[in-house]
Amino acid sequence: MSSRYQGWAVICTITSHSAPCGRGLASTCLPRALRGQTVSFWKSRGDLDAPNLFTYSIPAPFLTPENAPRFHVPRQAWSFAIGMRPQSRGIVTLAGRNPSDPPRIDAGYLRNPQDLEDILKGLATCREIARSAALRPFTKGDSIPGEGSRSELERYVRDGLVTFWHQSGTARMGRDDASVVDGRLKVHGVDGLRIADASILPRVTTGNTMAPCVVIGEQAAMFLREEREG
Numbered sequence: 001m002s003s004r005y006q007g008w009a010v011i012c013t014i015t016s017h018s019a020p021c022g023r024g025l026a027s028t029c030l031p032r033a034l035r036g037q038t039v040s041f042w043k044s045r046g047d048l049d050a051p052n053l054f055t056y057s058i059p060a061p062f063l064t065p066e067n068a069p070r071f072h073v074p075r076q077a078w079s080f081a082i083g084m085r086p087q088s089r090g091i092v093t094l095a096g097r098n099p100s101d102p103p104r105i106d107a108g109y110l111r112n113p114q115d116l117e118d119i120l121k122g123l124a125t126c127r128e129i130a131r132s133a134a135l136r137p138f139t140k141g142d143s144i145p146g147e148g149s150r151s152e153l154e155r156y157v158r159d160g161l162v163t164f165w166h167q168s169g170t171a172r173m174g175r176d177d178a179s180v181v182d183g184r185l186k187v188h189g190v191d192g193l194r195i196a197d198a199s200i201l202p203r204v205t206t207g208n209t210m211a212p213c214v215v216i217g218e219q220a221a222m223f224l225r226e227e228r229e230g
């Protein structure tokens with residue numbers, strides 16, 4: 001089965017100090033919002049047919065272990081996480097003949113140079129939002145990573161990427177030789193076998209993958225019922 005077409009969404013964050021939430025200062029304190037309560041989808045380039053960036057808020061500092069020691073991480077902070085549908089492709093390969101051998105997983109982060117450019121644009125836009133007049137009453141001090149040279153920001157991105165846990169596409173739907181299932185989830189060339197999970201997505205989604213997987217499951221149930229009932 002093909003394992004070549006992997007999509008991996010990635011996250012990078014910008015963290016901003018928030019005003020202290022002490023007694024008498026409640027009016028200047030950023031409201032406690034649930035993770036992901038505010039989200040936005042947008043394009044890093046005008047020629048894209050759909051958004052490739054997905055930003056959501058986190059009411060806490062959010063830095064990777066690699067980035068955190070290089071910055072003063074405030075106790076009170078909020079972050080923007082930038083989820084991205086990348087151009088880079090990873091690969092999953094078999095490590096042995098035994099089905100229980102753990103596969104080799106190469107995420108291929110930033111393999112396509114366009115991804116670095118897109119995420120840097122994402123960081124710049126999030127910094128702009130963090131500095132906007134609407135958020136000023138809730139913000140104190142600078143954001144992380146702050147200004148910085150191109151190489152410093154690049155280092156922040158390279159050290160700040162984490163998985164979005166949206167691995168998909170190892171058995172993608174399509175008509176070409178490398179695709180695995182057809183439009184009714186049937187495995188090409190194998191009778192009586194369907195696949196109904198994130199692996200059939202032709203490309204990773206920009207937003208979260210759980211809801212698309214529910215739709216895939218519902219479609220699979222509908223196809224089975226249709227065939228059973230004629």
Ligand SMILES: Cc1cc2nc3c(=O)[nH]c(=O)nc-3n(C[C@H](O)[C@H](O)[C@H](O)COP(=O)(O)OP(=O)(O)OC[C@H]3O[C@@H](n4cnc5c(N)ncnc54)[C@H](O)[C@@H]3O)c2cc1C
Binds near residue numbers: 164166167209
């Ligand atoms: C840490 C984490 C956080 C996430 N957060 C979010 C989120 O907030 N929002 C969101 O939309 N998405 C989120 N996702 C992504 C989302 O959960 C997945 O994309 C989605 O669950 C994939 O669905 P699936 O059906 O392809 O696979 P799964 O949900 O992994 O289902 C596979 C099922 O197959 C079972 N299974 C495996 N092997 C066998 C076997 N040999 N025999 C029988 N059963 C077997 C497993 O136990 C499992 O129940 C997150 C993922 C992770 C890992």
